[in-house]
Amino acid sequence: MFANERRNQILELLSRRSSVTVTELTGLFQVSLETIRRDLEYLEQQGALKRVHGGALSMKRMQSYTGLSERSTEHQAEKKQIARSALSHIREGERIALDAGSTTCELARLLCGSFQELTIVTASLPIFKILSENPGFQVILTGGFYLPDEKAFYGHLALDTIRQLHVSAFFLAPSALSLGFGISEHVSGLIEVQRAFTGIADQVIVLADSSKFETCAALKVCDLSPSFLYLTDDQLSDEIRKAWKEASLNIIS
Numbered sequence: 001m002f003a004n005e006r007r008n009q010i011l012e013l014l015s016r017r018s019s020v021t022v023t024e025l026t027g028l029f030q031v032s033l034e035t036i037r038r039d040l041e042y043l044e045q046q047g048a049l050k051r052v053h054g055g056a057l058s059m060k061r062m063q064s065y066t067g068l069s070e071r072s073t074e075h076q077a078e079k080k081q082i083a084r085s086a087l088s089h090i091r092e093g094e095r096i097a098l099d100a101g102s103t104t105c106e107l108a109r110l111l112c113g114s115f116q117e118l119t120i121v122t123a124s125l126p127i128f129k130i131l132s133e134n135p136g137f138q139v140i141l142t143g144g145f146y147l148p149d150e151k152a153f154y155g156h157l158a159l160d161t162i163r164q165l166h167v168s169a170f171f172l173a174p175s176a177l178s179l180g181f182g183i184s185e186h187v188s189g190l191i192e193v194q195r196a197f198t199g200i201a202d203q204v205i206v207l208a209d210s211s212k213f214e215t216c217a218a219l220k221v222c223d224l225s226p227s228f229l230y231l232t233d234d235q236l237s238d239e240i241r242k243a244w245k246e247a248s249l250n251i252i253s
Contacts, residue, residue, distance in 0.1 A: 001029065007039050011048055014058040018214040019239040021055035050179055052243040057179065057214050065175075065186040065217075067149035068126075072102040078209040078233035083107040085231050085252065086171060089205055093117050094168045097197045100124035100152035100190060101173030103207045111137075121165055123153045123193050140165070147189050154189035162196040170201035172228075175217040177208055179247060182224050184217035194221050204228045210236040224249055 006029055013020055025036045040056050043049045049056045066074075083106035090096060092115055098104045100123055108130040111118060119138040120131050128141045144158030172194060176184045183206070185191050198204050204225070210233050226248045234253050244251050 003039065006031070007043055010039060010043065010056075014049060014056070017058070019052075019055055019057050019237050021239065023054070025055075050243065052239055052246070054242075055239050057240060057243055068100070068102060068151050072105065074102075075209045075211060075233075078211075078235060079103045079106045081233045081253075082207050082209060082231050083110050086205065086207060087111075087114055089169060089203075089229070089231075090115070090118070091168075095119040095121070095166070097121040097162075097165075097167045097170040097201060098124065098127050099171060099173040099194060099197065099207075100127070100150055101207075103173045103209065104171055105130065107171060107207070121162070121167060121197075123158050123162075125151045125153070142193070145189070147187065150187055150190060152190065152193075154193050158193055159196050162193065162200060165200055167197075167201050169203045169205055170197040171205050171207055172198065173207045174212070174221055176212050176215040177206070177224065177230070178214045178216055179224065179243060181216045181220060183221040185219050185221050186217045188219055191219055191221050198222065206230045209233050213240050226250070 010025065022033060022036050026033055040049065040051050044051050049058060079102060082103055086107050087110055096118065098108060098120060105126055108127045112130065112134045116136045121140040122128055123142040128139055131137050131139045142153050142158040142161040144153035145155040146153055174183045175186050206228055208230065213236060230249060230251045232251060232253045236253060241251055
């Protein structure tokens with residue numbers, strides 16, 4: 001097999017998965033460890049992947065957009081696990097902000113059974129409806145222009161509300177995260193809202209199931225930051241965990 005053919009097959013494998021190991025590739029192609037390392041070095045120079053200890057991560061795995069209703073039926077067990085983990089980062093009586101999204105909807109449901117008093121700010125109509133059922137919660141809905149597919153508000157009216165507030169933590173639920181592109185989103189209207197919430201929070205806590213890691217959406221929200229916490233499920237690969245740890249990024253699951 002020629003080198004170019006082998007390298008194309010490596011990229012094809014990474015188009016379907018977030019990571020590969022050197023051991024896996026040597027067995028698949030029946031070539032030496034040094035040959036695979038040269039292949040990965042070449043592909044990294046082309047910007048097609050990122051080499052990590054023992055393997056490589058995809059840099060160009062693009063996500064397609066689906067609306068909130070469809071996403072709510074995907075990766076449900078993982079989202080519930082992440083939401084339970086998020087509870088330990090909230091204290092009774094705090095003021096927090098919840099991003100729009102299916103994972104934060106799961107968190108909102110758990111908040112109702114876990115706390116008596118909270119102040120919660122959100123641009124999400126479903127989250128507002130869930131939280132407003134708890135009489136001990138003070139819920140602030142930003143208002144603004146409405147995105148039907150996301151059931152969320154955006155625009156200057158939403159931003160004006162957010163910028164008048166302060167929260168101890170913002171639970172950010174992006175579409176995708178990667179070492180190469182940072183935190184990204186599909187819907188342009190949501191990005192300024194996410195950035196505004198990030199700006200008023202003492203702590204940003206990113207909620208992302210393992211399928212979102214080392215993928216990219218069309219629009220960048222912000223860079224990955226060592227000051228953020230990243231909560232995910234237990235299905236995240238060891239290769240990604242190692243690479244993020246080497247980048248001083250704190251993944252918790």
